[in-house]
Amino acid sequence: MRNKLRYEFKYTYEGVLFDEVYNEVMLHPMMFREIYYERSVHNIYLDDIKLGNYYDNLHGVKDRVKHRIRWYNDDCNAVNPTLEYKCKKDKLGWKHLYKMPDFSLDTFFCWDDYIETVYKAFEEKGNDIIIADEISAEIPTLLNSYKRRYFISSDENFRVTIDYDLKYMSMGKRYAFSVPYYDDRIIMELKFDEDQYKNCSSITLPFGKRISNNSKYTTGMNAMHFNKALPHLGE
Numbered sequence: 001m002r003n004k005l006r007y008e009f010k011y012t013y014e015g016v017l018f019d020e021v022y023n024e025v026m027l028h029p030m031m032f033r034e035i036y037y038e039r040s041v042h043n044i045y046l047d048d049i050k051l052g053n054y055y056d057n058l059h060g061v062k063d064r065v066k067h068r069i070r071w072y073n074d075d076c077n078a079v080n081p082t083l084e085y086k087c088k089k090d091k092l093g094w095k096h097l098y099k100m101p102d103f104s105l106d107t108f109f110c111w112d113d114y115i116e117t118v119y120k121a122f123e124e125k126g127n128d129i130i131i132a133d134e135i136s137a138e139i140p141t142l143l144n145s146y147k148r149r150y151f152i153s154s155d156e157n158f159r160v161t162i163d164y165d166l167k168y169m170s171m172g173k174r175y176a177f178s179v180p181y182y183d184d185r186i187i188m189e190l191k192f193d194e195d196q197y198k199n200c201s202s203i204t205l206p207f208g209k210r211i212s213n214n215s216k217y218t219t220g221m222n223a224m225h226f227n228k229a230l231p232h233l234g235e
Contacts, residue, residue, distance in 0.1 A: 046140060144167070145221050146163045
């Protein structure tokens with residue numbers, strides 16, 4: 001399944017309490033309201049052995065694809081996980097989504113074994129085996145978790161998410177607990193479809209100048225693998 005083309009504007013808050021960001025959203029002239037419920041989001045990022053996705057992100061390559069597996073709430077038991085092909089063409093982004101088999105992140109987790117399970121599941125469901133081929137050529141590099149809350153504007157054309165309690169852990173073909181890196185920033189994302197770009201200035205202006213090209217993947221990789229303590233604010 002492919003999502004619509006959309007813009008994502010990211011705002012980074014440092015040294016700010018969650019309530020301050022929450023109030024900024026709720027007092028916005030577009031009268032945002034909270035939807036859904038707070039969830040814990042977990043992502044496993046995939047990359048090739050040369051870390052091509054990481055370096056593309058770091059160098060601001062405008063057209064790129066990033067693969068990650070996402071699930072919600074339970075830290076270690078991935079129930080109904082989704083493989084996301086997160087695509088970007090300049091400022092526009094979209095996702096291709098594929099349902100994946102459940103798995104558990106424990107001492108028995110092995111990426112190669114899981115890929116075999118993926119092949120079997122895809123064959124049974126008639127899914128495109130090429131997708132399994134592509135991710136089997138990659139390895140897990142980073143586990144990222146955070147809490148997320150969801151909001152929508154009164155006209156329902158603009159969505160906001162607030163991410164906080166961010167945490168990163170190193171990943172490999174076999175899961176092994178690593179010392180986590182905690183990121184105390186708050187990341188707000190404003191998301192809207194391509195056809196709403198002409199109307200976005202009325203939404204972005206009240207949020208001020210905190211807009212950034214924050215990348216959770218690059219931040220986590222810098223912290224866990226390259227000993228760079230400062231969060232990455234590039235593409």
